Amino acid sequence: MSIPLTIAMPKGRIFEEAADLLRTAGFALPAEFDDSRKLIVDVEAENMRFILAKPMDVTTYVEYGVADLGIAGKDVMLEEERDVYELLDLKISKCHLAVAGLPNAIRDEVAPKVATKYPNVASSYFREQGEQVEIIRLNGSIELAPIVGLADRIVDIVSTGQTLKENGLVELEHIEDITSRLIVNPVSYRLKDERIDEIVTKLASVLEG
């Protein structure tokens, strides 16, 4: 019998692509995995337990060791700076982090307001640029902020660009390309390295294939 593993999966838009990838790599995930509202799904055939978390929380579950492995967006890893190792770029849920704003806005404020769900990423980005800004943390619908005058700019995820376009905003600066990553708790990796390496090898062969 293999060593049991707990894997933190992000609910929401990454879930389906991540589940497809795991199945393609040969893991026998049951149909109930996709459809149920359960937050813990045991897959006995694989000796795996999946915990279904909010995408922003996956790195937290892995850092605290309640999950050995996790699938998290690079954006979450940059924002949360948790003590986890990145094992593999899964190349799913591709998007990028960007600065956006209204076109032709006059940018002469001393400390422009920047609305974002990513306050740490935004702070370090503008610090590196040598620009002083005031960060306003929001939880979603970030594109609303410049339209209603809450902020001068936003830092947010862009994928197709449709949300920016439909709200009359333009991308001003590209911060970083984002994909989802396989992450591991450092202690789990020491104790369960063989089992984890087997999983990495299976996933890597799909990604390379």
Ligand SMILES: Nc1ncnc2c1ncn2[C@@H]1O[C@H](COP(=O)(O)OP(=O)(O)OP(=O)(O)O)[C@@H](O)[C@H]1O
């Ligand atoms: N438009 C997008 N296209 C592709 N990937 C995206 C996009 N927006 C976010 N992502 C990726 O998916 C993750 C977020 O997924 P999702 O939108 O399901 O969660 P969420 O932002 O917590 O949403 P909600 O708060 O509405 O549940 C991000 O961490 C990022 O890596």
Ligand SMILES: O=P(O)(O)OC[C@H]1O[C@H](OP(=O)(O)OP(=O)(O)O)[C@H](O)[C@@H]1O
């Ligand atoms: O470039 P696009 O393809 O339009 O995608 C970008 C949008 O997707 C994400 O929002 P999400 O749908 O997660 O909603 P949220 O605003 O509640 O975070 C992101 O925050 C952007 O708003």
